[in-house]
Amino acid sequence: MIERILLVEDDESIAVVIKTALEAEGLTVDHCETIECRDRMLADHDYGALLTDVMLKDGDGIESLGQVRADHPDLPLIILSAQNTLDTAVRATDTGAFEYFPKPFDLDELVRAVRQAIEARTPSEKEKETDAGGLPLVGRSQAMQGVYRMITRVLHNDLTVLVLGESGTGKELVAEAIHQLGSRSKGPFIAVNTAAIPSELIESELFGHEKGAFTGAVARSIGKFEQANGGTLFLDEIGDMPLEAQTRLLRALQSGRIRRVGGQDEIAIDVRIIAATHRDLRPLIAEGRFREDLYYRLNVVPIQMPALRERSDDIGALARHFLALAADEGLPRHVLAGDAVSLLERQPWRGNVRELRNFIYRMALLAREDVIDRTVVATFLDEQPDMPQVDCDVDFSAALDAWLAESVPADGTLYHSALAAFEKPLFEHALAETGGNQLKAAQLLGINRNTLRKRLGELAIDPERFTQRA
Structure with a gap:
């Protein structure tokens, strides 16, 4: 040595x-x-x-x-x-x-x-x-340096990556970077949002189906796994995948083989899996809504994407980047002044990078000035709808104290009892606001429609009674 x-x-x-x-x-x-x-x-x-x-x-x-x-x-x-x-x-x-x-x-x-x-x-x-x-x-x-270092460590291997972070932080961009810069860059990159696919169709979307496998299957369909063969399959919002599909996904990851819906033959697949979620999967495991064995299969190399508030030093570079992209896409070209950046850096950007991008594109389209300075940014910020500010900690703590004073759950059931007690009125409010429309209620809550439907059954909520109110 x-x-x-x-x-x-x-x-x-x-x-x-x-x-x-x-x-x-x-x-x-x-x-x-x-x-x-x-x-x-x-x-x-x-x-x-x-x-x-x-x-x-x-x-x-x-x-x-x-x-x-x-x-x-x-x-x-x-x-x-x-x-x-x-x-x-x-x-x-x-x-x-x-x-x-x-x-x-x-x-x-x-x-x-x-x-x-x-x-x-x-x-x-x-x-x-x-x-x-x-x-x-x-x-x-500094927050992004850790992300870059993790990306470089997985470029030349096929280890499964789980990208974590709030909505709008750029989790799919991490997957694209790993694919684009890694050893599978010549293969396809296939992205699928598992939360956007109805539970009855998700297995067909992922694994494909044979002609006649179900009503409407008029021809053979190649699923995302086969489409991504030789490349990368990005499974976004994996935390919202139905349990039945989780079982088949786990089997495919373990065996490296899939079977189309309605098919008999197993098909060898060669794909790199990158999954992403904005949820903490561990509580979902405790609630029986996510398979623990699948979690460990996916969580080989976790990469945590920071929220934009944790990387405010990057806001200026991101804003200029989005202005350049907007100009490349045919919108008017602008220059961002330094005093504008300081104002942008002080905004909360609850929607993270996605919200910042949309804001910059809106200014690129509508701003009349060639130089976007602090005054221009302030004008567009004033035009944004105000978000209600609620002291959630105080309100929920008071409600929880009141509930605990009247309820005495059995040992070992406090968490799930409290969750159900707060979840039920929340879902009922969403249904009331949307006239019993489950799709709109799920969108209002920010969850998958299938998840909503399942929880309504578990909480004994009848959505029909809200339809009658509408």
Whole structure:
């Protein structure tokens, strides 16, 4: 095990910190500030690992690694960068880097990675050309750096990924990035929203059906699994999938084979699965609404997408990105002023990136000024409908206290009893507001229609009595 490290870093203060930390671990550290010095040191010494910054005094630290890779194929690379974009993370990974650290980084994590790299001395992966244009994710915030690092770790394998996050955070964009930049990029990318498909049709949508399998099946239909063969299948809103379909999905994931509805033959499929949900699946498991074994099958590599409020530093870049996209789509071209960005950053954006995008597109269409400044943004913000502000914590706490004072659930049933007590009037309100229309009630509640129908039965709510009121 070679415990001599080459550090290439042109920021003297950062170099001193890293060198001191590594030497405290008993490692020998040689320091360079240029590519020319790096190449000379590599020719004269054998190193256990190479740590390098990206932007150096005499060039791009990543672009110049091609010859290093050719001359030292087993040398672990650890790349440091202040250029904290998905493009940089992908370029770092495509060099076969053992690890990538955006600045500022956790020093203990860096030291740990150096130790692991020395011990591993694994061969690098083959360099892969990547089109930096058209990358689906935008943002350099610290919150997004963790997302980028997780993406780069799954590009060159077929591990199942579960993307978590609130609605509108860009979970499908993560799936697109993994597919577009990964080893399956030449195959199809098929996305399906499992919450938007009626329960009686979801198995046919996923697995296909044979002619005559059911009424209306006038011809054979190829399902999403077969359509995605050789590529990636993205299952959005997996938490709303009916239990029966969950069982067949689990069987397909375990066996790598499917059977069309009404068919006899099993069909081998070669797809990478990426699933996403805005729900916490663990309570659904406890309630018997999501299979625990399917959860563990899907939750191999979880990636948590941050809410926009957790990455407000990215709002300016996102807004300019959306203005450029709007112009490419034929809307008037505008420039976003700096004072406008500061106002956008202070908005709550409860709908996350999706809400910001829609707002920017609306301004791109309707704003008369070429430069969108703070005044223009304020005008459009004033035109948005006000969202009612309710102190939910106080209201619900008072209601819960009142319910507990009158109800004494048996041990072990408090959670489900309280949930049913609050859920029933909520569903009844939604049905009353929509005249008993279950589809509209589900949309009002923000849940799947099949989920609503199932819960109405479990809570003994008759939707017909609300139809009579309408």
